[in-house]
Amino acid sequence: MEPGPADDADLLRAHGGGDRHAFGRLYDRYDRQCFQFIRRTLGPAHAEAAEDLHQDTWMSVAAHAGSYDARKSSFATWLFAIARNKVWDHFRKQKVAVLATGEDDAAMRVADTGPTPIEWVETRELALTLIAAVEALPLVQRETFVMFAQGGLSLDEIAGVTNVGVETTKSRLRYARSALRRIVPGQRSANG
Amino acid sequence: MDEPDTALEPIDRAYANAEALLADDAARAQRRARVLGEIARTDAARRAGTPVRTGRSMMQSGGWLAAAGVVGLSLFVAIQAPQRPPIATPAARRAPAAGALVADAASAPTQKSTDHPPVLPKVATSNAPRIAAAPLPVVPTPRSGAPMGGLARGPDASVETDKAANAVTDARPEDAIAAAAPVVAPRAEAFAASPPPPPRSAAVSALRAAPSQADRLSAAAAAGRAPEVEDLLARGTPVDARDADGDTALMKSVVAGRVKTAALLRGRGASLDRKNRAGLSVRDVAKAIDDPDMNQALGVKSPP
Incomplete structure (x- = not known):
């Protein structure tokens, strides 16, 4: 469904005001990115929870639409923050210890001069390989990368969602990219 | 730089x-139909002042399991161990998380101050349990045909297993419920009129009757399996039979966005006004969802 010109915040307000179509339009704008973010952040070991967490996320959006303040953040930022909370809550409930490794320090030292990877994934096999590589990233890098590459959030917005500084966000993204470049086949072909 | x-x-x-x-x-x-349907259902329940109960809480947080567990245990006690004293069902440990949405409020984002994700231990212990809960009794997991689109999946679901949600399965959990369902009076009477078979097999046969068909009808309606719906109706399943969740097949088809199946059920006389456990009728849900195609299929007017 093609989103209309209405602003996200307007749609959320309209939903609060009883507009029965507004929420569906808002959902259609972000559901794909939201689900993929949840799914990738959960990783393969917790994939079965993705549907539930996705639904929980949107239920929370609907239930707390009145608390959204467009002056503080974009709707996407708010949505991803909710989704992230759901995922982390899930991990906490499952007593999954998420390693916050020292990758940030290492990331600052990663030279971002790797070969240009393939840009167009043509085969399902390659797509699966790349997705698996993303899911193998450390959690904080993975969520940062997915929010940036797929969710369309800016570094500032991701920093806000993940409650870290922009520099840390930047280093996480850089490290994630570097790791993916090493894994994705075909990257060498770009440089011969 | x-x-x-x-x-x-x-x-x-x-x-x-x-x-x-x-x-x-x-x-x-x-997924869209399920999420928006659930939100519409919740909104409608709020407006009606009835307790909110999410589809997830009904299906995946234990309602279905609790029901299956209770009837299964009842059957076991009745058939296998008549002398045993009643025991508590372990299914109670997975009682429905009614108010899950209310619980959401506690973790609802407030755009900064209280929106921080939980701080998790920085050091993972190798022997840390990944799942807190103790192992539960083995109960069939709802699959594609499950009411409200239960999408519980196996642990090996990986990159793209969404299609599994659409798969029609042969061995469905409703069968397990049916096999363990309480005795239904009309069926028992029917058996009483026939030559007396061994008591146990008669009881088991009776237990396989009506509840199974109601659940099957709902599951088929939710999955949009119109031929199966027609077959079940032709075999005498009441069109407004309530499933284990208390929903009718029409309710399930509307929530799942199955327009054709909803039209089929309406054509067979399914009620728009029969209410489920949450006090909602199909008319309430359809009004909240307000899908023009669905409204047309149901024969209700779209809200202005």
């Missing part, structure tokens, strides 16, 4: 492209 970080790089586009390549539109549509 920082500029490259702010723009999409080839690896970013490759990832986005991979996601697009693996996208499952059918699963996405099903």
Whole structure:
């Protein structure tokens, strides 16, 4: 469904005001990115929870639409923050210890001069390989990368969602990219 | 120096492209119907002042399991161990999380101050349990045909398993419920009129009757399996039979966005006004969802 010109915040307000179509339009704008973010952040070991967490996320959006303040953040930022909370809550409930490794320090030292990877994934096999590589990233890098590459959030917005500084966000993204470049086949072909 | 970080790089586009390549539109549509239907249902319940009970809490947080567990245990006690004293069902440990949405409020984002994700231990212990709860009794997991679109999956579901949600399965959990359902009076009477078979097999046969068909009808309606719906109706399943969740097949088809199946059920006289446990009728849910196609199928007017 093609989103209309209405602003996200307007749609959320309209939903609060009883507009029965507004929420569906808002959902259609972000559901794909939201689900993929949840799914990738959960990783393969917790994939079965993705549907539930996705639904929980949107239920929370609907239930707390009145608390959204467009002056503080974009709707996407708010949505991803909710989704992230759901995922982390899930991990906490499952007593999954998420390693916050020292990758940030290492990331600052990663030279971002790797070969240009393939840009167009043509085969399902390659797509699966790349997705698996993303899911193998450390959690904080993975969520940062997915929010940036797929969710369309800016570094500032991701920093806000993940409650870290922009520099840390930047280093996480850089490290994630570097790791993916090493894994994705075909990257060498770009440089011969 | 920082500029490259702010723009999409080839690896970013490759990832986005991979996601697009693996996208499952059918699963996405099903997910949309379920999520928006649940939100509409919740909104309608709020407006009606009835307690909110989410589809997830009904299906995946234990309602279905609790029901199956209770009737299963009842059957076991009745058939296998008549002398045993009653025991508590372990299914109570997975009692429905009614008010899950209320619980959401506690973790609802407030755009900064209280929106921080939980701080998790920085050091993972190798022997840390990944699942807190103790192992539960083995109960069939709802699959594609499950009411309200239960999508519980196996642990090996990996990159793209959404299609599994659409798969029609042969061995369905409703069968397990049916096999363990309480005695239904009309069926028992029917058996009473026939030559007396061994008591146990008669009881078991009776237990396989009506509840199974109601659940099957709902499951088929939720999954949009119109031929199966027609077959079940032809075999005498009441069109307004309530499933284990207390919903009718029409309710399930509306929530799942199954327009054709809803039209079929309406054509067979399914009620718009029969209410479920939450006090909601099909008319209430349809009004909240307000899908023009669905409204037309149901024969109700779209709200202005």
